[in-house]
Amino acid sequence: MTNLLVADNIHKKYGNYTALNNLSISIPKGSIFGLLGPNGAGKTTLIRIINQITIPDSGNVLLDGEPLNAKHIANIGYMPEERGLYKSMKVGEQVIYLARLKGLSKAEAKERSLYWFERLGMLSWWNKKIQELSKGQAQKVQFIVTVLHQPKLLIFDEPFSGFDPINASLIKDEILKLRDDGATILFSTHRMESVEQMCDHIALINKSNKILDGKLSDIKCDYRTQTYEVGIETIDDSRSSLENLEKILLPEMAAHWEVTPANFKTINENDLKMIVKIPQELKSKDLLLYLSNKGSINHFVEVIPTVNDIFIQTINAD
């Protein structure tokens, strides 16, 4: 898979403050790339450099193999975190104006905006002023402004903030559809669940440095810890009572592995619940084999790290 955007050794200082420290990322064509990091890490600076709003002190950015230049403006769609439109300008007029600034002809701009307005059920807003719309409605207009000129690269900074769940899922579906139609999406957010759902690749930036980068599935594999949630059925007044198991099984297991009592949802509320971490050389079947002799296993799930876990863990380690 080739890369649509390659940022190589980007360095940017504001006065004495280093905003980006020799940072490199590559965004594969047709992917949804999550740019993550705590507040003030340098995400916005990087996005502004890609948008040619800010110029890096050193380093190159290549879009489709070419160094960034003025004509690439038409190939990028950017929805900044701080949304904004001219409040006293009419919606339709404004969308056409902003599309024409991106190089569309007047007729093209009008045709495409009518298509999008109809698609998202917004035709009745055409002659309203932005100040007459609600915040969520204005956000939808902003979304259309971002995608109207059919850019190769779409940059969304917190695209779902300000949307109700229905509209958020509408916008999510639209973004996924744009990806399916061939666009590449750079996506910066603090909502880890949407990263989980949508991103193929992520990069994690902290204190001006990139600290993690790659395919989301690969990263998750790297962060696998051989940890399993285990639930064992208990039977009252028998050898398998909860009391007995806790007294005998737990210490026995704890002698070999890291075991922590846990509380997750299972069908049977009286199950003995624990989280077990086994060493690298063992496989899940070894644990299963051992457990099957001890009772009925109701619940056995590998604990896969969430993006949220990875985020917190990596940032804290940094």
Place this chain on the structure above:
Amino acid sequence: MGALGLIIRREYKARVTNRSFIIMTFLSPLIVVGMIFLITYLTQVNEAGKRTIVVVDESGLFYKDFESTESIDYVDLSPAGLTVAKDQVEDNNYFGLLYIPANIKINTSGVRFYGNEVPGFATLESIENQISAKLTNEKLLDRGVDLDMIDESTTSVSVSIEDFEGERTSKISNWIKAGFGGGAGYLLMMFIIIYGNMVMRSVIEEKTNRIIEVIISSVKPFKLMMGKILGTTLAGITQFMIWLIIGGGLLICLTLYLGLDPETAKTPVGNMAATDLDKIELILLDILRLPLLKLAGFFLIYFIGGYFLYSSIYAAIGAAVDSETDTQQFMLPIIMPLMLAIYVGFFAVIDNPDGSVATTFSMIPLTSPIVMLMRIPFGVPWWQLVLSIGILVGSFLFTVWFGSKIYRVGILMYGKKPTYKEILKWIRY
């Protein structure tokens, strides 16, 4: 259409469709014309009230010598004596009483004016002139001088001024030149303040709307800034034109309808001087003799140069702040040179158009547009014009570059109230 054209068009449209802009466009000429007629009317009402001054002349020299005018009636009550006359004045609510003592010929300090109100400067002067003329004549007669002989020998001389290229001018023409220059300078100052502020507000609006980031991901900040300045300027010119047309039309209509002559009301001096038909002709000749084409050309150059110089500073200020209330600290460097230029223009230039003060300030870029515009009607050496325009263009380019640097960084800065020091730091970003 290029991005710059689109921005100019949007900016122009946004300005001229703005409700307060429309209201101001049509209301301002009404207000100004209304004011002119109010002043004219009040002046006439003022003059209509005829005043009566009682004269008590103990010397007997001035019998009926005070000629009643349009505004003052002189009533001679000399036989009644001072005390009775005073009562009369109070009873009849006359304006005042002029007392001339018996020994006026020897001691002129005894002349008194009694009244509740202080008489106007013009009234007092007319009284003084009449007394002094009469006394002079009396004294001349006493010494046996023939007054007719003096009248016949009195000669009036008017020096006509001519420069070495043979162009003739007159004293009045100096005032006309000052008027032209002053008018042009004042117009430029008004234009800078009104429309420079408009540029600034429109930059702040984009910042507070947070649309700026969307726009500058499509166009260069420099283009956006120039587009804003040009669009606002065009809107300004439109407004000025409408003002001229409506104001001029209204003035003509009202003048015809009311039969007033605003000219005489505006210039009280005109009453005395311009009534003379010859003089009016001279003034017209003087105006025609001014190098009008040259004036218009330089007016355009300095107007554009000066306006763009200032409006790029305004745009940079707008970019540096978050709201209009934060602009105060940056207004001083704009208003100061403008005020200075106007003062230098009205004092130094009119007094001595080629003096060192006027020359210096017509070189300094922030004051040169106004000061030089005022100097040009008096004639300025070519090398000075070239130098001044060169400096102006140079500093205009520098300010636009400097302003766009501040603009580029400033428009993305929120929540901070910038200091001068911080803004200087932005240049290096």
